[in-house]
Amino acid sequence: MNRSVETMDRYESQSCVPIDSDYREEGKVAWSVQDKLLLGLSPKGYLIQLVRNPVNWAFALIFAIGIPITIGRFIFGLSWVTHSSYDYPWGLFLGFGLFTMVPLSASGFMLGTTVEVFGRDDFKPIERLALLNGLLGYLFAVVFLQVDLGQPWRLIYPMFVSLGPAAVLFLVAWHVATYLSVQVAELVPACSEWMGWPSAKKFIKSIVLGLTIAGIILSTLHQGALGALFTYAPGKVHPLWYSSPFQWFHFFCSSIFAGLSMLIVVSTLCKNFMRWRCDANFLDNLDRQTLGLAKGCSLALITYFVIKIIAIAHDNEWSYLFTGWGMYFVFEIVVGTIVPMIMYTISIRNENASLARVAAAIAVFGIALNRLNTALVVFNWKLYPEIPHWREFVVAITVYSIYIVTYRAVLYRLPILYKWKAQVKVAGN
C-alpha cells in the first residue's frame, strides 16, 4: 500500500495522475480518448515528457538511421540489405526475428495454462503481462518474416491460394496466424476495460478456457515445428545441434523456460523503470511470482538438459564433443542451460527473487544463442561461416526497437500492470 502511494507521489510530482479508471477522480467526468492516449497529459505535457526521456533519444537515433534502411529494403530489394547468399538463405531476420522471438513469446500460453486451466489464480497479477508479451512477440516475428520474405505481399498464399500441407512451414504459418488471433482475443478484456466496452470482455470470459486450450495446442505444435524445420536439413546443421527424433522436443521444451524467463526479464524492467504504472497488486506479488516462474523454468531447464544429453547418446555423438564445434556446444549448454538452471535452483531455495532475475536474463541470452547457432552459426558447418551484411543488422535492430517502443506504449496505457479501478470494486463485492 505504502509503495503505491509513494509511486503516485512521484507521478504527481510530474504534475499528473496515471489513468486507471473511466472517470477523473475529482468528479464524474469521463476521461476522453485523447486523455487516455496521452496518459492524461496535455499534448504539450506529453511531448515534454517524451523529449525528457533519454531512452527516447537513443530510439530516435536508431530510427533516424534504421528506418530509411528498412524502407530501402523494400525499394532496392533483399540484395541491398543482405549478402544474397544461396548457401545461407536465412539470415538474421529469421534466425533472430522468427526463431528467437517466438520461443521468447511462449509466456502467453504458459501463464494462460497456469491461471485458466490449472486455476492458479495466484499468478493472475502477471497473467496479462505474459499474454501481451506473447502477442507482441508473435506480431513482430511476423513483421520480421515480412521483411525477409521475397514477396511479402503473398503472405496469405499458403493459407488460401496454394496449399503445401506436407510442409512444416505450412503448419507454422497456419498456427502462428491462428494463435495470433487467439492472443488478440485473450487481450480483449484489457482493451475493453480501457475503452469502456464491458460486453466484449464478458464474451471473451465465456470462452477463455477454449481459447487457452487452443493456445496450448497451437503453441506445442508450432514451437516444435520451428525445430522440425531443421530436420529438412539433416546434413547442414551440426550433429550436436541436430536430432531427427528430438529436434521438435528440444525447441518446444526450451520455449517453456524461454517464455517464462522473458516474462521475468520484462516484469523486472517494468518494476524498475515503469513503477508509476504498476499497482500494488502487481508490485507486492512480483517477488513471489518471480520465484514461482523460476520453479517452472528450473524444471523445464532440467528436462531440456536431459533430452539434449539423450539426443547425443541416441545418435552416439560423444566424439564430436572434443572438436572445436564440441567446445562451442559445451559453452552454449553451460552458459545457456546449466548456469541458469543452478541459479534458478538456488534462488528458489533461498527465496531470492533478485538471483532468479539474473538467471532469467542469462536464460534469455542462452535461448537467443541456441536459436542463432542452429539457424546461422552451425548451419552449413561443413561449408564456411557467414556474417550477415551490416544493413541486415541495422534492419534487425530497427525492427526490434519498434517492438520495444510498441511494447512500452501499450504498457503505459492498457491495464496490464495495474487493475482497472471499476474492476477492483466489482471484485470486492
Next chain:
Amino acid sequence: MDKMNRRLFLKGGLAGTALGALGLVSKNASASSGFSGYSEGFGVLVDLTRCIGCRTCEAACNKEQQLPEPDKPFDDFSVFDEVHEGGQKRRTSEKAYTIVNKYKVEGHDKPIFRKVQCNHCNEPTCLTSCFVNAYTKTPEGAVTYNSKVCVGCRTCMIACPFYIPAYSYSSVLNPVVKKCIMCYDTRLKFGRPPACAQSCPRETMTFGKRSDLIYQGHQRIRLNPGKYVDHIYGENEVGGTAWMYLSSVPFEDLGFDTTLGNAPIINNVKEFLAIVPMVLTIWPALFAGFHLLATRKNVNNQGHESEKK
C-alpha cells in the same frame, strides 16, 4: 455457474474440433509422403569419366532457358580456378542452372570434371518443404517450379541437400527461385532430352528411362573392370534421383556428399508430423480434464455441486 461451466466446456470442445481441421491437413501430408517417385520417369546418367570440361552444356542451358549473359564467356576456362566463399568452387546460381567444376584428384594426372545441376530427386525435399506447393514432380521425372505462387521463404534452399536452388535476390518486385527444371516445358514434356545432354560433344550424359539407366550404369561398371568405382551416385541417395553419376574416383573426392544416406529426407520430418494429430486430439481432452481436476476444489468451496462428470 454450472450452466456457465458447461458452456465453457462445449466451446473448448468446439475450438478443438476447429483445430482438428487444421490437423487433418497435416495428417494427409504425412500420408502423401509415402510416394516414391514415378517409376516410368526419365533420367540422365552422367558418366564423369567422359567429361572434358568444355562447358558446352553450360552454354546450351543458358540459351535454352534464356538466362542472362554470363559474367565470363563460356569459352573462358579460368572459371574452373575461381574460389568463392570459404574456398568453394562455383555453384548453381540465378544466372546458371548448371555448372561444371574441375577437380584435381591425387593419383590422377588429368583433372576430373563434374557437372552440377538439380538432381530431380524422386522424393524432392524442396517440394515437401515448400508451404505453397510451388514444386511439382512430373511423371516424366522433372522437378518443376511455379514462380507464380512462390512466397520467397527460401525453405526449399535450406532443404535441398545438394545446394541447388538459387534465388534472384536482386529483383525487387518479383524475386523467384531459379533452378534447373530439366527443360521440362520445352523438351522433356515431349520426351526429348534436356539441352545440356544433347549438346555434349562427348556424350557424357545418357538420357533415358531412369530404370533403364540404372541397368546401363551397372552394365558399364561390369564391362569395364577397374574403370569405375562400383557405385551409381543417385541410384539410392536420398531416395534416388533422376540424375545419376558414374565416376572413376571416389565420389567424395569430387565434392559429392556421400553422407546423405538412402532414406528420403522427408523421413526425418515424419517424427514430428506424426505427433501433430496426436497433439490435436489428445491435448484438448487432457487439458480440459486438468482444468476440471484443478478447479474442482474451488467449485466445491463455493458450495456448488460438481456436475461436470
